Amino acid sequence: MDLEVVTRNAGFMLGGLYLTCQLAALAIAGGLAWGTILAVARLSRQCWLSLPAVAYIHFFRGLPLILVIFWLYFLTPVITGQKLNEFAAAALSFVVYEAAYFAEIVRAGIQSVPKGQTMAGLAAGLTAFQLMRHVILPQAVRNMRPSIVTHAVVIFQDTSLAYVIGLREFLRRVNLVDAREARSVELYLFAGLVYFCLCAAGTMAGRYLEYRRFQGEAH
Amino acid sequence: MLDYSFDWSVLWRHPYGAMLIDGIFTTLKLSLAAWIIALGLGLLVGTLRVQPVRWLRIFGSAYVQIFRNTPLLLHLFFWYFAAPLLLPKTLQQELYDKVPNFAFWASVVGLGAYTASRVGEQVHSGFRAVPKGQYLAAYASGLTTIQAYRHVVLPYALRIVVPSLTTEFLTCFKNSALAMTIGVMEITHTAYYIDSFTWRGLETTTAASLAYLSICGLIIAIMTLVEKRARIPGLSGRRR
Amino acid sequence: MIDIRHLSLWYGRSHRVLSDINATIVRWRRVVICGASGSGKSSLLRCINGLERFQEGTVHVNGANIQDPKVDIHRVRAGIGMVFQHFELYPHMTVLENICLSPIYVLKKKRTEAEKKAETLLTQVGLLEKRNSYPAMLSGGQQQRVAIARALAMDPEVMLFDEPTSALDPEMIQEVLDVMIDLARAGMTMVVVTHEMGFARQVADEIIYMDQGRIIEKNDVAQFFDHPQNERTRQFLDRIIR
Numbered sequence: 001m002d003l004e005v006v007t008r009n010a011g012f013m014l015g016g017l018y019l020t021c022q023l024a025a026l027a028i029a030g031g032l033a034w035g036t037i038l039a040v041a042r043l044s045r046q047c048w049l050s051l052p053a054v055a056y057i058h059f060f061r062g063l064p065l066i067l068v069i070f071w072l073y074f075l076t077p078v079i080t081g082q083k084l085n086e087f088a089a090a091a092l093s094f095v096v097y098e099a100a101y102f103a104e105i106v107r108a109g110i111q112s113v114p115k116g117q118t119m120a121g122l123a124a125g126l127t128a129f130q131l132m133r134h135v136i137l138p139q140a141v142r143n144m145r146p147s148i149v150t151h152a153v154v155i156f157q158d159t160s161l162a163y164v165i166g167l168r169e170f171l172r173r174v175n176l177v178d179a180r181e182a183r184s185v186e187l188y189l190f191a192g193l194v195y196f197c198l199c200a201a202g203t204m205a206g207r208y209l210e211y212r213r214f215q216g217e218a219h
Numbered sequence: 220m221l222d223y224s225f226d227w228s229v230l231w232r233h234p235y236g237a238m239l240i241d242g243i244f245t246t247l248k249l250s251l252a253a254w255i256i257a258l259g260l261g262l263l264v265g266t267l268r269v270q271p272v273r274w275l276r277i278f279g280s281a282y283v284q285i286f287r288n289t290p291l292l293l294h295l296f297f298w299y300f301a302a303p304l305l306l307p308k309t310l311q312q313e314l315y316d317k318v319p320n321f322a323f324w325a326s327v328v329g330l331g332a333y334t335a336s337r338v339g340e341q342v343h344s345g346f347r348a349v350p351k352g353q354y355l356a357a358y359a360s361g362l363t364t365i366q367a368y369r370h371v372v373l374p375y376a377l378r379i380v381v382p383s384l385t386t387e388f389l390t391c392f393k394n395s396a397l398a399m400t401i402g403v404m405e406i407t408h409t410a411y412y413i414d415s416f417t418w419r420g421l422e423t424t425t426a427a428s429l430a431y432l433s434i435c436g437l438i439i440a441i442m443t444l445v446e447k448r449a450r451i452p453g454l455s456g457r458r459r
Numbered sequence: 460m461i462d463i464r465h466l467s468l469w470y471g472r473s474h475r476v477l478s479d480i481n482a483t484i485v486r487w488r489r490v491v492i493c494g495a496s497g498s499g500k501s502s503l504l505r506c507i508n509g510l511e512r513f514q515e516g517t518v519h520v521n522g523a524n525i526q527d528p529k530v531d532i533h534r535v536r537a538g539i540g541m542v543f544q545h546f547e548l549y550p551h552m553t554v555l556e557n558i559c560l561s562p563i564y565v566l567k568k569k570r571t572e573a574e575k576k577a578e579t580l581l582t583q584v585g586l587l588e589k590r591n592s593y594p595a596m597l598s599g600g601q602q603q604r605v606a607i608a609r610a611l612a613m614d615p616e617v618m619l620f621d622e623p624t625s626a627l628d629p630e631m632i633q634e635v636l637d638v639m640i641d642l643a644r645a646g647m648t649m650v651v652v653t654h655e656m657g658f659a660r661q662v663a664d665e666i667i668y669m670d671q672g673r674i675i676e677k678n679d680v681a682q683f684f685d686h687p688q689n690e691r692t693r694q695f696l697d698r699i700i701r
Contacts, residue, residue, distance in 0.1 A: 059432070062389075066407055067406075067424060071428060075421060157290035164399070184300035185304050188301045192297070200288050359541035360561035360610070362533070362560075366565070
């Protein structure tokens with residue numbers, strides 16, 4: 001067991017976390033925003049809104065993320081004529097892909113709001129948009145927070161997939177060090193420890209926030 | 220807009236057509252092998268989490284937590300790069316010489332162990348969903364713990380859990396694509412590989428996407444039928 | 460036959476469920492246990508066949524101490540039949556399979572033998588034609604009668620009933636009570652937790668009234684109803700028999 005390898009290269013490897021976190025943050029924010037729009041479209045009574053939304057969601061949920069990353073990497077130059085840099089390609093793929101998953105989470109959240117709320121809002125003269133914005137979504141968000149936190153942790157781990165287009169995020173850096181030093185056991189255990197601590201901390205932070213908000217609401 | 224000439228014949232031209240078919244089979248073999256491990260190990264983990272002995276429960280929970288907080292890619296790297304180093308030198312040599320598809324088997328083990336943690340969670344919640352009264356009735360008539368689980372609890376819990384197990388299999392199936400990072404020639408890798416010869420990445424990845432979508436669709440259709448047959452009459456309602 | 464001495468059961472540090480229970484159930488006696496909700500009646504029943512682990516006291520079934528690790532608790536349970544408030548039929552098995560499960564795997568009977576006995580019992584409770592139905596297709600009263608048949612299939616020496624009619628709609632209560640009355644007439648030793656005082660009056664030999672985990676009064680049927688000795692028993696009877 002040669003821990004020296006880890007300490008010597010820790011700076012380089014942990015530097016990758018910066019990219020990892022950036023990518024994750026973009027993916028979560030973008031995915032959630034686009035996913036919410038998709039969810040609202042899916043629940044709409046207008047066929048021209050709901051059918052494409054359903055198709056989109058089922059399409060991306062049926063594919064591996066890694067394939068979507070490649071596909072977009074090949075597709076964007078054809079459509080726009082330019083080649084994307086690695087980070088942009090990865091970020092775009094993540095937003096496009098994770099939106100499909102967030103859409104289902106948001107949909108479940110919206111559907112968990114009692115029907116009576118919709119009736120009360122409409123009876124008071126709110127338009128559908130106002131209803132969604134002021135009555136339904138705030139309540140839905142409260143219900144979905146745990147699922148969103150769980151999925152955010154998943155996205156954080158999924159960033160490791162940007163490996164395939166060469167993005168030098170954390171795991172790829174560990175892999176590079178391993179190629180040079182060949183002390184795989186120590187290096188991958190280190191990587192596992194880092195991911196474990198960060199994800200567990202994220203989950204616990206999420207739970208703590210739930211607890212705090214719940215305490216507040218009880219009064 | 221599209222300054223690109225599509226060449227779909229790359230999909231059936233020799234040798235690419237055969238490679239794509241091989242890729243599909245590799246994906247299927249990988250997913251199924253990993254799934255078998257995941258089911259067996261997952262059942263064990265889920266059962267551990269409901270044992271009266273505290274240490275067994277902790278062991279089960281620890282297993283789930285470890286896999287929940289680490290990426291699958293890391294596990295694949297671990298099993299491919301790091302795990303052989305843990306074996307004594309002689310066995311390592313054996314491994315590299317005798318086992319032809321080491322990357323494939325490393326993926327099977329990694330994907331299987333990872334999916335097992337998710338299956339374990341589903342099994343665990345399945346057990347908790349079985350009403351306590353069922354356990355009482357089974358024990359009251361003299362059945363041992365093992366008999367009670369085998370005849371009453373497991374059939375009940377598994378039927379509740381079948382829908383989420385379907386989702387887990389689909390996830391496992393999609394996750395098989397990650398094996399490409401350690402060189403396994405499954406569908407996604409094949410698509411990428413063909414592109415490096417033909418520059419027809421768009422066509423191949425489209426074909427790969429269609430392959431995944433149709434197989435997923437097929438599995439969903441089959442499982443819907445299976446669920447219909449396995450459904451316990453009267454179980455969808457609330458307990459009176 | 461069943462000998463309970465100084466039985467006490469509690470959860471955590473403060474929640475006492477049973478305190479110093481002493482009772483003896485003699486063969487061929489019918490004992491009814493009554494009392495308000497939370498009085499510990501169901502817990503007492505579950506202590507008798509070891510489904511509930513109690514902290515103090517002893518329970519002996521035919522001389523065997525059920526908490527002695529050398530005693531085969533599965534053997535003991537095979538000799539005690541139990542019927543639950545919510546029937547607890549196994550929903551994924553047909554009526555026939557429900558009844559045959561334990562005879563086949565605990566008593567090691569052959570399937571044909573178990574099925575024949577099951578059909579006899581189903582005829583006894585009047586449900587032979589339902590033998591291939593699933594529990595969800597039966598009414599509450601029918602399910603409970605099947606549950607009774609399932610318990611009887613083990614040829615028990617004593618039957619424990621935990622509020623067998625409390626979960627039933629009023630019009631189905633009598634069909635279940637009728638089965639229990641027939642059972643009593645045939646000489647089965649029974650311990651019944653129930654609110655049905657009419658049934659108690661008709662069938663019981665002895666009544667135990669419990670409140671907050673203690674036995675308040677234990678008496679022969681006639682004495683219990685006509686000359687209650689304890690003030691709380693009197694109040695209980697006044698409320699019930701109205």
